[in-house]
Amino acid sequence: MRADWRPVAGALIALAVWEAVPRAGLVSSTDLPPVSSVFRVLVREAGTGEYWSAIGDTVWAWLLGLLIAAAAAIGLGFALALVPAVRAFTTSSVEFLRPIPSVALIPLAVIVYGTGLGSTLLLVVYAAFWQIYVQVLAGVADVDPVADETARSFRFGRWGRIRHVTWPSALPYVLTGVRLGAAVALILAVTAELVIGAPGLGQQIAVARSGTEPALVYALVFTTGVLGVLVNVGVRTGERRLLCWHASVRREVPV
């Protein structure tokens, strides 16, 4: 297949706008430095071990948190969706706990885990969990009744129905949930580091912010964004493989 240059073109256009806005004087270049000077700082930082270990810390907290959140959300989501009694008993608590913003848990996190990885993980897991969980519930509810009846008529066991009908039907939702959760997990990882001071990119941003070099702040923020893009590329690749049968993917095969 031919390489798709369009995402690159889109990105270049966005970068050009970023370069142009401060240069045209729409905002002061100390408030929003042009992308070229941000890149210069980025190149400088990329030569330091501190930068890479911060990325490492953030990615580790993110990945671990996302895995825990995804496993818990998918497991619980399926269990609750398939055992109506459990769902009936948990709805009220879920509806109450879900909207509690994870940032409000920062004090709790600090009390329980201090300023280390644990605090970051608590916030990351809490936030990403709900994102995935809500998608799982919606996906599980979106099974084609005819497909489900087919499985029942062949007396698929409970596990068989989950494995062969519910899971594939819910998969598009789950993957959207994972993409949402991955982004939220990254946001929370960085936010936790930023607000609590746990090691990672967020902490670097906090330090840079109380310093006097705006381009460095933007360079670190840019790094966060690039991480987000990479995460998405990863999930998308998985999605294209897992959902080759789905209307959203198969229609793109030109006929």
Place this chain on the structure above:
Amino acid sequence: GCGGSSGPDVKTQGGNAQLTVGTIPIVDVAPIYLGKQKGFFTKRHIDLTLKTAAGGAAIVPSVMSGEYQVGFSNFTSLLLARDKGLPLTVVANGVSSTGVQGKDFGAIVVGKGSPAQTAKDLAGKRVAVNTLKNIGDTSVRASVRKAGGNPGSIKFVELPFPDMPAALAGGRVDAEFIVEPQLSQVLAAGARVLTSTFVDVAPNLSVAGWFVNEKLLKSDKGLVARFVEAIRESNAYADAHPDEVRQILSQYTKISADLAPKLTLPKWPAEINRTSVATVARLATDDKVLSKTPDLTALYAS
């Protein structure tokens, strides 16, 4: 470790006590970095681990839980914590104002074209402070009162220090309570100092201090004493060697090398100016930041 009351047991390794200290990446804590570098702590059998937290609010719970043994915080926050019954004790002076009007590390500034001439003119204006119900707004009110104005009509807005320069330049606020290094930044951009507010509050105001959990004080008085000695030596060294202070900033902050020499450094006297802390406490009580007049003797270790 869960719980604010679990004992802060200090680990030792090779005969040295392992102390984890929570700091903030600002100029104020330069002496401890310098002191660590100079070996003031190791020679007293203390191995320091310095952790930067995002702010005092994150440090207090960590000292309570025993994750940090020592923390850095301004006195208003510490008074607030004691006001609510947290068993924290101040053991050493952290940072003090220079006491020189117009030449302090913190100030109230206004934008280039502002008509305001004295703090009195801030009445009815929008003033940014880094945290509300803390030393910032209390000091600003004190300055306004001192200049003969009525602080009641000031509209305070909470804004992190790093966001202040842009807000002032953009005219989003009329004045700001600001500290270094942002103070030098806004001055370079044309802002004007209205008054050095710490100087208005009290002569040689003690702004922040080093604190520990009362438990540690009870369980290991000797260790705390050694730490205090080391801090005093560090403070004195920092006061005497401003150039080295400016140098060490690059180790834990991102203050650029061209700005560091221009900063107004604070003072690091050995002793806490207890009178100034009492003034701060009275102002905070008047402003209803504190619920009752604090018992200041309980605040200090000795």
Place this chain on the structure above:
Amino acid sequence: MLEITGLRKTYGDVEAIRDVSVALEAGELVCLVGPSGCGKTTLLKCAAGLLRPTGGSVTLSGTPVTGPPADLAVVFQEYGRSLFPWLTVRRNVDLPLREKKVKKARRAALVEEALTAVGLADRGDAYPWQLSGGMQQRVAIARAVAYQPSVLLMDEPFAAVDAQTRADLEDLIRSIWQKFGVTILFVTHDIDEAVYLGERVVVLSASPTVVQETLTVDLPPERDQLTTRRDPRFTELRAHVYAEIQAAKKRGPAAVTG
């Protein structure tokens, strides 16, 4: 073996089936015909334990049917949606066998045999949505056949295939029925097909549904597309069923009730 007694089913306000009783002997092949919307699919789903009747009872070998009983297979009218789009044709046919814990080698043989029987041996690796309507329907039939059920419920299973294929599939079903003694309830709207396939034909009235008539097909058990369909008795029977359906539709619910 399969007994449906006094079945009644309402969907909210809509009374789909009023009172239907049908009993199938073990190894019997009964065809169900009736006007569009009279409740054939509803009846089949109740028999399969997929739908709970509003009244009456369904029993299989004496035990009440509350969920889909063992060794039963259903071919759904909505064949397209009953295939799993995320599985290839072969995996679609294979999946129920896996669930039944059939050994791998045996499974492969059953799947290939069934696909060959419906003429899709070469399309095993395609996805259902890459097939024509008739092909999809044949996959659904292959899935049921490969399962080797003892009770087979089929809901207009040949509606989407051409005349020649339909004839072949009719003969396939009859041969399976004769070989394995499967009990089959077969819904169709093709009268010739009902008479050609069935030992009995049950004619349902228009909704709210009752049994309009039950007809025993007294044609010889060895049937053949050419000779059987030319049999004068065949023509007689199909004319009779046609007249009954027409009557069922014309008479309508009011007359039935009154």
Place this chain on the structure above:
Amino acid sequence: MLEITGLRKTYGDVEAIRDVSVALEAGELVCLVGPSGCGKTTLLKCAAGLLRPTGGSVTLSGTPVTGPPADLAVVFQEYGRSLFPWLTVRRNVDLPLREKKVKKARRAALVEEALTAVGLADRGDAYPWQLSGGMQQRVAIARAVAYQPSVLLMDEPFAAVDAQTRADLEDLIRSIWQKFGVTILFVTHDIDEAVYLGERVVVLSASPTVVQETLTVDLPPERDQLTTRRDPRFTELRAHVYAEIQAAKKRGPAAVTG
């Protein structure tokens, strides 16, 4: 009017249609028959401008068809999925008319008329998923009929309805055709139906598809379910078509190519 010339269509590696040419005069009713999977649906979609041919051309009144042309209506083989589940039956039929900017009163009349014609006048407020398969298919037919197209493409439109309803709908299509002079391309797998309805019957070969034979139905234009089907010429023609389809299937692509 509708000219399909040298049509060729491949899906990836699968050659669905090799070379098909069919031409319909204005106001002609042509039936298309052929083995399952031979490409009837594909051909219809190409004619409707829904699918781009791999080769050959489709023109309507001389203009090449690149997208669905005006005043064309299609009844899809996947009738169930072609109805909007979030709209009631009435709104489903109404929607294309709204788009055509038909006046409200006229629309209401057309919708009721069409629903009555397919026997669903009383189910206008139900949702499609509350209907039986045959009813759903009739809604799809009503939608096409109410649209009053000048070209009507129908893909096995009566596959899910009972014999009596089917006969009624056949007569409905013929009467509409005679009254409004609609050009109709009608895909069916029912040979009797093809002969009964069409002026011509086009028989397609098995895939990769070519035209096996085109047959002119020389029956009188006034047709009737009883008399026409008893006509010896009718029997002759249907036997001929049946033989052709059988040949088409047996011969297979190799023979056609060779």
Place this chain on the structure above:
Amino acid sequence: MRVVRWFLLPIVLIGVWWAASAGGRNFFLPTPPAVAKAFGPTWTWPTIRADVVPSVVRLLVGFAIAGVAGVLLGLAIGSSARLRAYTEPVLEFLRAVPPPVLVPVVMLFAGIDDTMKITVIGFGCVWPVLLNTIEGVRAVDPVLGEVCRAYRIGRLTRLRTLVLRGASPQIMTGLRQALAIAIILMVISEMFAASSGLGFTIVQFQRSYAIPEMWTGIILLGLLGVVLAGLFGLAERVVLRWYFGLRRSGRGAQ
């Protein structure tokens, strides 16, 4: 029975909390009665009017903007593979930027007042709506797409009656997620340049070590979430009536 189902787990959870906090061993974890006692004096009507109402208004405005923008953008991007290819990396980039670091940038353009807070809320919670809309649009049944084309259903009607309705289950899921995120962002946006608001007040309590009061604030956030989720559920039942019916129709009464 319903009452039991609704309250059983919450009561158990409160019991666990009570057991964990009993004896006042932990300063940061007050007992349920301590929190309950603090609730009344903390949240009087004037405080609610001054701090909660403005927050909720900002939240709703930001959520509404995000909803409209997310659906419109999602429809455009979901219907065009080309647009999707161009915009995806940029959108993913923006999505990964944590709102707290975004706030200063937003302040540059939107000031430090309500506009900034609404922008932050809107910007942060647009993503689940956008993503779900895009996915929903892409998953619309192709047969229905062909029906629309065959009947030459105009672009606008097609968007309204096919794409929007077909994607509506996914869109509603996205909106549900967005609502939760909007509450988070309401708090975050009030951590900067604020002088009132629910989030601001909670942070204030935390900083001044008014721990029971802080917990009452968190609980109030939870209650706010329950109310908003409940209202959303009502709206959803109206919008997706056909969908729930369709999904139930196959499951029968069993």
